[in-house]
Amino acid sequence: MNELALMGGSPQIPYELPSVKNTSGRDVGEEELRLVTEVVKSGNMGFLYGAKIKQFQQEWAEKFKVDTAVAVSSGTASLHTAMIFLNIGPGDEVLVPAITDMGTIIAVLSENATPVFVDVDLHTQNMDPKDIEHRITERTKAIIPVHLYGFPCDMDPIMDIARKHKLFVVEDCCQAHLTEYKGRLVGTIGDVGCFSFQQSKHMTTGDGGMVITNRDEICGRKLQHCADKGWPREKYRDHLFLAPNYHMTELQAAVGIAQFRKLDDFIERRRKSATYLSDLLKGLNGVVPPLEVEWARNTYYEYALTIEPKQFKVSNQVLARALTAEGVQTAPGYLPYPIYMYEVIKNKVQSFDVDLCPVANQACQSMLFIPWNEKLTDQHVEDIAAAIRKVLMYYSK
Ligand SMILES: Cc1ncc(COP(=O)(O)O)c(C=O)c1O
Incomplete structure (x- = not known):
């Protein structure tokens, strides 16, 4: 198996993926x-x-x-x-x-x-x-x-x-x-x-x-x-x-x-690339891709990949760092912990307890949060999938 970029190997994606920080990932013109x-x-x-x-x-x-x-x-x-x-x-x-x-x-x-x-649903x-x-x-x-x-x-x-x-x-x-x-x-x-x-x-x-x-x-x-x-x-x-x-x-x-007139198209593009990534991740152990169900139209603000922490040797924080080193800027979940645990909120919560919402606590350790945008092509998605496979298989138990 190729050495992880985190350990000095070459990154799976040696170029910059489109980003919402500029026109590489934003359709503004x-x-x-x-x-x-x-x-x-x-x-x-x-x-x-x-x-x-x-x-x-x-x-x-x-x-x-x-x-x-x-x-x-x-x-x-x-x-x-x-x-x-x-x-x-x-x-x-x-x-x-x-x-x-x-x-x-x-x-x-x-x-x-x-x-x-x-409290929240563990997956969504x-x-x-x-x-x-x-x-x-x-x-x-x-x-x-x-x-x-x-x-x-x-x-x-x-x-x-x-x-x-x-x-x-x-x-x-x-x-x-x-x-x-x-x-x-x-x-x-x-x-x-x-x-x-x-x-x-x-x-x-x-x-x-x-x-x-x-x-x-x-x-x-x-x-x-x-x-x-x-x-x-x-x-x-x-x-x-x-x-x-x-x-x-x-x-x-x-x-x-101008943006709103293009929004339907943006959503179609986000959906197409995100569902393609879910297809490419099929069969990969320990991950559950974002839900696609008939009662919901997911518009993929980000690609929120649920992981089963027990299947991996390291935390979602290490997995996110390894993926970022491979060229996929990944966060270990949306929040590091439930929002009531932030210092600025803690003292405003009635009867504060770390386990006020236990599933939320668990959820924060069970996600890889991959940024998404309307400019991702099939090639980008294939490269992202390869990077995810490389990292997750390396750390798989
Ligand atoms: C779920 C949710 N609520 C509220 C906000 C606040 O929006 P803004 O950053 O535009 O103030 C955001 C944006 O980051 C958000 O994602």
């Missing part, structure tokens, strides 16, 4: 430039007077078949806007998964509400519906299912529990653009859907986000006002409640429109 140029030439780049943000919101709302889409400055801003919209405040509890981006938690804490952590790492109900108290106001890595949460049981306990559902779709659950786009199943357009997402505006709902004024608040200082612009300097300024700019919206 002429159309984005044309629309951004229009904005610059117009002399108006801000939220107040431009047409691009309105157009971006309108095209998004049409695609998702929702009444309202509000473009904002980030995914975190979209989630915080949703909290304000639903009037979540001090004393309220919000159920969140133990594995997610910090932005999900920051949104809850920003309104002085308390995040309550729910999405919120486990079976672990929700016993975490509900009389203070619980909302659930935030996070559709991780492009794969949808099991929304039917989550919606049943939410209806039974009269809870709002905010879908965190920051990693799940055009992901479907039983034929429905995620973001349209709960009360509010939140998206991120940060550089690594399925489409990007550099940074940015979108919030959607079919229930504007559900809490007597308009979604738009929740990202605009509580300001009903048709009135002279009135402010109905406290809210931040989370405007997207016209420049970002120009890029967003």
